[in-house]
Amino acid sequence: MxxxxxxxxxxxxxxxxxxxxxxxxxxxxxxxxxxxxxxxxxxxAACNDYLGLSGDPRVSTAAARAVERYGTSCSGSRLIGGTLPLHEELERAVAAFLGQEAAIVTTTGHQANLALTPLFGGGDVVFSDMANHASLVDAVRAGRAESRRYRHSDMGHLERQLVAADGEAAKMIITDGLFSVEGHVCRLPELAVLARRHGARLVVDGAHDIGLLGAGGRGVAEHFGLMDEVDLCTGTFSKCFGSIGGFLAGPAEVIHFLRYTARSVIFTASMPPASAAAALAALEVIVRExxxxxxxxxxxxxxxxxxxxxxxxxxxxxxxxxxxxxxxxxxxxxxxxxxxxxxxxxxxxxxxxxxxxxxxxxxxxxxxxxxxxxxxxxxxxxxxxxxLGLIPPQPQAAPHQRLAPATAAGVS
Missing domain, CATH: 3.90.1150.10 (Aspartate Aminotransferase, domain 1)
Known part of the structure; x- marks a missing residue:
């Protein structure tokens, strides 16, 4: 057997x-x-705490004070008993920082991307970069939409797929903002043009770029001057924010819908108080420094x-x-x-x-x-x-020439 x-x-x-x-x-x-x-x-050299905030005393002090006030856990989901004023304050701060109408915070960044799943309905089509993070892949797999993957950063391949899907289907393009394996930034200007041309919504996972890219640290959208072109953004507090947790930020109606339908939000214990407070403190540092x-x-x-x-x-x-x-x-x-x-x-x-x-x-x-x-x-x-023979050997230094007797005598 x-x-x-x-x-x-x-x-x-x-x-x-x-x-x-x-x-x-x-x-x-x-x-x-x-x-x-x-x-x-x-x-x-293997830590994604790019700004070094996980050890910042302002961040750790905020976390410690939250534990003193709220304890170590909310012991409940956001839906029932697990929402703190801290969560709501963090959501308002994230939405304002990213120039979006509303935001919702999740327990991990992975869960933030899984929270997209209710948007992927039957008859919809989702277009994903082949190098997207596993959490975006999982979110699409869990939904009922048709999944079409385009070659990494290949805008021609994406456009051909969009043309083939033109019609009545609702469409979404999802991409990492900064691809975490090789450090490439997504081709957001071209993605924005294609999304407008084909009536698709554009969603960007800013896990590695929010806090890092752009004059104010608002990520790849600010980096390219395209803050108004991204319909919905997701991210994590585990990189530049020196904490743990995730978020989605976008139109108020969409966030409200996901707040009551996303299984990764409503069927898991909420973000711990210390993590929420740490993320809030880190956001202040990101803005000021x-x-x-x-x-x-x-x-x-x-x-x-x-x-x-x-x-x-x-x-x-x-x-x-x-x-x-x-x-x-x-x-x-x-x-x-x-x-x-x-x-x-x-x-x-x-x-x-x-x-x-x-x-x-x-x-x-x-x-x-x-x-x-x-x-x-x-x-x-x-x-x-x-x-290991992967690079050329170190060049041999030229041998020292012996001083001629007359020069040696002169020196002495």
Whole structure:
């Protein structure tokens, strides 16, 4: 008789979970660009706390005060008994920050995207970038709409699919604002034109760009000057806001509809008080301290420039997500281990998250990374890359010439 428990990990995952230092489920104690892993202090380059706010005393103090006032949990869903004044205050603040009519906060960012599902009805068509986050993929799968995926950032492919669907069907285009694997920004200007031309709603997941991009940190829409072109945005407090939780912001009628129909909202315990208070405090810092964004982009520029000078391929990213393309899965794993051995903790991305043979090391850089951290990151990649033959060996210094006897005598 078959056993439903008789499942095995894929060969790639078995490689990533075997003996020795592995990149998955590592216990990490970290703050301000560094971490303690296995008793060793390393540079943390795998944390999405881009602005370094999770350790900011204003944020942690706000969280502690919320615990003192409200306890550690609401112990109920937002629908019944789990809504605090903090949640409502955070929703108003997020909506105002993003220039939207209303917002609703969720317990995680993943659940914020799942909350889109009631919008995907029978007869509707949803167009998704193939590189969208798994939570957007799950949301579409859970709905009843027809799903059509277009090649990553391929606007021609998207337009052909939109033309084929023109007619009576209600349409939505959904995309990540900043793609988290390789640090690409979505082609929002072209997406906005196509959405208008074909009568589609445009939804952007700002998980990695809200707080980071744009003059005021309002994300990819502000970055492109297209705040009025995005119909609905989703996001998370677990990146730039140094907390946990998610949100949706858009037209008041739509948010009201989702508040009473989204299963990921009404059938889960609400966002903890400490997390809501931390997100509120972080939002104030984001607004008041744009220099944090300036710093993290400067850190990224210096790391990216240094890696390229060493001979690494860092792709096209211009954001604090810096991919280092390695290739074959086994070599990618070895490179990750060697970089860790040199004192830098990174993320490894292999198939199926990327195409087979296109594995990469992903760096997530922070405003709290110091000049010393930058030097240590570059030193680690230089040493590891040379040991594995991924970059050219260090040039040999020219041998010192012996001083001629007359010159030596003159010096003495």
């Amino acid at each position: 078959a056993d439903i428990f008789a499942k095995q990990l894929s060969p790639v995952m078995r490689t990533m979970t075997g003996p020795g230092p592995r990149p998955l489920y590592q216990a990490v104690e970290g703050r301000d660009g560094e971490a303690l892993i296995g008793g060793a202090r390393v540079v943390m 744009p220099e944090r964004r300036t710093r993290v982009f400067e850190v990224a520029r210096r790391v990216r420039t240094g890696l390229r000078a060493l001979g690494f391929d860092t792709g096209e990213s211009l954001t604090p997500i810096v991919p280092v393309h390695i290739g074959e899965t086994g070599m990618c794993g070895r490179m990750w281990q060697e970089v860790l051995h040199e004192g830098v903790f990174t993320s490894v991305v292999v198939a199926p998250a990327v195409a087979e043979g296109h594995g990469l090391i992903r760096l997530s850089l922070q405003a709290t990374h110091t000049d010393d951290h930058i030097a240590r990151i570059l030193g680690a990649f230089a040493a590891a890359g040379r040991r």
